[in-house]
Amino acid sequence: MTLSINQVTKRYQDFVAVNNLTFTIEKGEIFGLIGQNGAGKTTTFRMILDLQETTEGTIIWNGTPINSINRDILGYLPEERGIFPSMTVEDQLYFFGELRGKHRKELKKEVDYWINRFELEEKRKAKAETLSKGNQQKVQLIASFIHKPEFLILDEPFSGLDPVNMDLLKNAILELKNNGTTILFSSHQMDNVEELCDHLCLLKRGVSLFSGNLLDLKKQYGKTKLTIRTDIPQDVLGKLNGVKDIQVGKDQYILTLEDESFAQSIFDFVSDGKYIEKFSLDYLTLDEIFKDKVGGPNV
Known part of the structure; x- marks a missing residue:
């Protein structure tokens, strides 16, 4: 060092x-x-x-x-x-x-x-x-x-x-x-x-x-950020098992999951006979982790 x-x-x-x-x-x-x-x-x-x-x-x-x-x-x-x-x-x-x-x-x-x-x-x-x-x-x-x-x-x-x-x-x-x-x-x-x-x-x-x-x-948070671009309504997505929060972007939904294990069942649901333009599971950004860790806005 x-x-x-x-x-x-x-x-x-x-x-x-x-x-x-x-x-x-x-x-x-x-x-x-x-x-x-x-x-x-x-x-x-x-x-x-x-x-x-x-x-x-x-x-x-x-x-x-x-x-x-x-x-x-x-x-x-x-x-x-x-x-x-x-x-x-x-x-x-x-x-x-x-x-x-x-x-x-x-x-x-x-x-x-x-x-x-x-x-x-x-x-x-x-x-x-x-x-x-x-x-x-x-x-x-x-x-x-x-x-x-x-x-x-x-x-x-x-x-x-x-x-x-x-x-x-x-x-x-x-x-x-x-x-x-x-x-x-x-x-x-x-x-x-x-x-x-x-x-x-x-x-x-x-x-x-x-x-x-x-x-x-x-990795402490896991892959809990799920981005979906789909025609499925917001209220339907928000009621799926494992979804803690849902935000509406300009042309997509951003779901916060309880943990990444719920991603598979959500994928199975939204892909069942439906076209999915985007389905992306990832870690939280550092900005999101920062706000969670410090308990307040990034100033």
């Missing part, structure tokens, strides 16, 4: 922000830390970055306490963005790279590559304050890894991005992973977590409700 969080607690007087948190991240992995606002995600990031001390527990990087490592191996994109408004895109990236101990000559190749990769070539000499929100976010993301860190923390990297720029960022994150960067990130957009992460930790009020493989989390 690369990063080990072992029984970590962070206490502020009578308030416990993180309570006995334990998880591990393997080298070259993208790991998701998810939870509602106030769940303890940012506090955890700050302890990993040694910006705050743990009250109890240990954080270990490759066998070394996190507060003893070379800080230049870390990269961080905070949720609260902060770039220099009067500095050009190019100078900004050189500045952040040099802060991390890199020389301008060795940064040039990376700066040129990522400016082109993020379609910022025409904005290279533009001041940050003149950029759109999406382009500012691209610049700050590049600044977080321009020094080629071994470990990168991304706090809400997709916030406020349009679909095109979101895909650019996703592809960049996957490229960093493929090049060996270990990535820990948080997002309220569960579809992005589901797409990018194999492992995750789900926090609620500072406590881990689950830590491990995403598929293992889904």
Whole structure:
């Protein structure tokens, strides 16, 4: 393992922000830390970055306490963005790279590559304050890894991005992973977590409700989401054995089953001499599991 969080607690007087948190991240992995606002995600990031001390527990990087490592191996994109408004895109990236101990000559190749990769070539000499929100976010993301860190923390990297720029960022994150960067990130957009992460930790009020493989989390619920496109009326489907709930989509029904064993009898019923355009049994989405686990809306 690369990063080990072992029984970590962070206490502020009578308030416990993180309570006995334990998880591990393997080298070259993208790991998701998810939870509602106030769940303890940012506090955890700050302890990993040694910006705050743990009250109890240990954080270990490759066998070394996190507060003893070379800080230049870390990269961080905070949720609260902060770039220099009067500095050009190019100078900004050189500045952040040099802060991390890199020389301008060795940064040039990376700066040129990522400016082109993020379609910022025409904005290279533009001041940050003149950029759109999406382009500012691209610049700050590049600044977080321009020094080629071994470990990168991304706090809400997709916030406020349009679909095109979101895909650019996703592809960049996957490229960093493929090049060996270990990535820990948080997002309220569960579809992005589901797409990018194999492992995750789900926090609620500072406590881990689950830590491990995403598929293992889904298996806890089983395949209970049944999507059907059929002419059979909703009230008939809703009365079938094993159906807990039924929702009407634009052109289909989405049934929640008590467990997946009821799917066969439902299939037999709806296929008996009737045309079925769609019959799909699957696990719940991470967004649906998240809402069930935290007991409230995804905010």
